[in-house]
Amino acid sequence: MRKISALLPLFLILLLSGCWDQGDISELVIVDMIGIEKDKNTDEFVIYLQIVNPTSFATQEKRIDSSPVYTFVSKHKSLKAAVDKASLQVPRHLFFAKTNFLLLSSDLEISDMEEIFNFLDRNSETRAPIQTAVSLQPLSETMFRLTKINILPGQWLFENLQASKRHFSATVLKYRVRDNVEKYYRDGNLLFPAVVFLDDNAQTTDFLNEVDTSSGHAQFVGGVAYQKNAEPVLLSEEEMALYNLLKNQLNQLPLTVSKDEEVAHFLDINRCKSKKKTIGENPYRFGFRITCKADFLNSKVTDTLTLKAIEEMESEANKSLEAKLSELTDKLQEEELDLLGLFSRYPSMSKMEKRSAFKNATLTYDVKITVNDVGNIIDSYSDEEEQE
Amino acid sequence: MLNMRKKGSFHKRIEHIKQAFGQPEDLIFHIVEKGSVSLAIIYFKSLVEQVELKRGVVKKIQASSEDDYFLDEYMNIVTTPASLKESSDELLNDLLEGMAVIILSNSNAYVICDVSSTEGRDIVPSETEINIRGPHEAFTERLDKNIGLLRMRIRNPNLRLVSLQLGNVTKTKVIVSYIEGTAPKEIIDEVFTRLNQVDINIILESQMIEEAIVDKQASLFPTISNTELPAKVASRLIEGRVAILTEGTPFALTVPALFTEFFQAPEDYYQRWDIASLLRLLRFTTFIWGTLVPGLFVALTTYHQEMIPSLLLYSFAAQREGLPYPSLVEVLIMEFIFEVLREAGVRMPVAIGSAISIVGALVLGQAAVQAGLISAAVVIVVSLTAVANFVSPAYNFGVTGRILRFGFLLAGGTLGFYGMFFLFLVVLIHSASLQSFGVSYLTPFAPLNLRDLRDTFVRLPDNWVKNQIPKGIGRKE
Structure with a gap:
């Protein structure tokens, strides 16, 4: 009897896992990127599954004549059924655990997002971080594009987003599908980076004026915010950076401080801390106290840089950043878009009440920027000479 | 009579x-x-x-x-x-x-x-336990020579050499050696009790005695250590162990044998402590590698693909494209081929031994991969595992690793990580329950003895803890 009870855990383990669970690698199709849009005519989800063709790039004898990915398209009212339909085209198990990127169409509504994230959150294979972005172009074009360099588009976008965050606006955070679900239920809205795919056939470099890039084929251009019963709101790259600043996730932000149109100082704002304070209720008033460090990058001003000039520069920079933040606030308030989740801690308020309260709230900013790195061009004695 | x-x-x-x-x-x-x-x-x-x-x-x-x-x-x-x-x-x-x-x-x-003949093999360097620095002499088949080799190393009146005759038919002479006052009395008594109870007809090698006096026959882990190096026996005697020398074989037995002992090479003590510690850690790591990696590989590629980094997964997927067998069968085939080659390599005459390595390299390396029978990753896993297995300084413990490897391979191939973890627990519980002549097998880890840990995963210099005999050996459980 003791032996049987000792063996019991072994039998229990047989229930957890076993030969019937096995799926050899060769029986998987690895989904690299998922694209989802909606067919407005039939009200069906269109799901694009970009799956990896490993033999084209993961072997020493690379088959450069074949594509690194294949894209399958499937349509259905329900996403689950659309994926099931897609699996009829591929006689293997669709493997979502290595999915890098979720590309959403810009014409999706927030109710569609609920279905998308519900579907992804329930799938046990998609718990890994998946970067999500909104394509400003139709997915029927973008999902069939390949990178110029021979790597997976989804992986390329994933890494590009990470890198662009590192070098520009936000600090690098890995998002899970779950984070989007939580944000939606907490703040009532969703915010994704926006991506545009550049024209491969462009003969000129004109497009570089709009999107600053010189390599690759896609560029992140700000963000798209969704909320119920409203059109999506497009945020510019700078507005995304300011949003990240208020969320304490800013990595760095370039700021131009100009005395007049011809002369300007260029600063790199970084190491920011943003503290939110509720000043009053009815009407709601919120104050943000922001302290930042700045690196002096360059100047078009020909005068000698003195301590006094730096103080002036800091003062100008404070005003400039406050103005930019106020502009962003005005835009968000006009759209009734509480991206910062200021009213998420008022559970008794309905979503509509929250939106209207946000619209009528007063947001004030107190910015203090300290220039603490000016390189070697400061002349600290100039002020004294002038006084003499 | x-x-x-x-x-x-x-x-x-x-x-x-x-x-x-x-x-x-x-x-x-x-x-x-x-x-x-x-x-x-x-x-x-x-x-x-x-x-x-x-x-x-x-x-x-x-x-x-x-x-x-x-x-x-x-x-x-x-x-x-x-x-x-x-x-x-x-x-x-x-x-x-x-x-x-x-x-x-x-x-x-x-x-x-x-006037008994002292003819026999001369004292030659050991062929089974190679070391670079330190004494090379090995025991021979002649007991009197072996005793001489031991006495030469321990010139101490307390060295005891008690003679026994075992084997109903062979009447083989056996010497039990220990240092009076150093070896715990309980262990000495236990050795004599067990040797006196030996009732077998034939003793041609010390393994036959080992099998007759071992604590638990149904265990993969050796609880009696063997060596043909007199220096090793001498150091173990000084640590309070008991040695059993047998006429007709160069392999002496030492008891009690603990888990950590099988990772200790004599050379550890003949070179700087930091180098020795590094090598000791390397041996522990390779033992774990050699035992677990084929099972981990099969479990990962069969059940837990999400745990493989993306690029590696694509590479594995590309390699496995079009292969006829699942990973488990592939690894089993390769392991089988390797074990056959190894056994053949040991038994074959030296003159044609090189042929085996050529055939092995061809079969294992290129031909099998090119023929589309197995993937290149499997060849790498199995060959690395095989090499890792040879790092063990004790041959008999290496065999334990080999058998465990197959266990973990089957557990990983049929039940994934759950199976491997379960088997690991079974092995851990079993080894913790083992005793070697009254001493816990996992000493000094279980029971924990902090002082004795100085000579386990690492070897600390002797002058840090001077002239101290491992306490764990003397502990009667």
């Missing part, structure tokens, strides 16, 4: 000895008439040192005067070590041990002269 006293006459006694051995060719009776007394020198030609016998016994007796001598006087005539035995009970045994026996017609006692 014979009772010659009753048989009376001298010739009858000779005849009886002849018949007892079945009149073999190499049993020599040298009969000399000395006055009124008949004298016989009896010995096995094949077991004695003939030059010594002739010079020290035969010629001396022949040269002696024709006077009647009493038997005990012959002990002074011969120049070899001699002793008188009153009873004839052990006469046959003495002959088998290579003694020359002198019997007289006027006495029922006999004299034994030690």
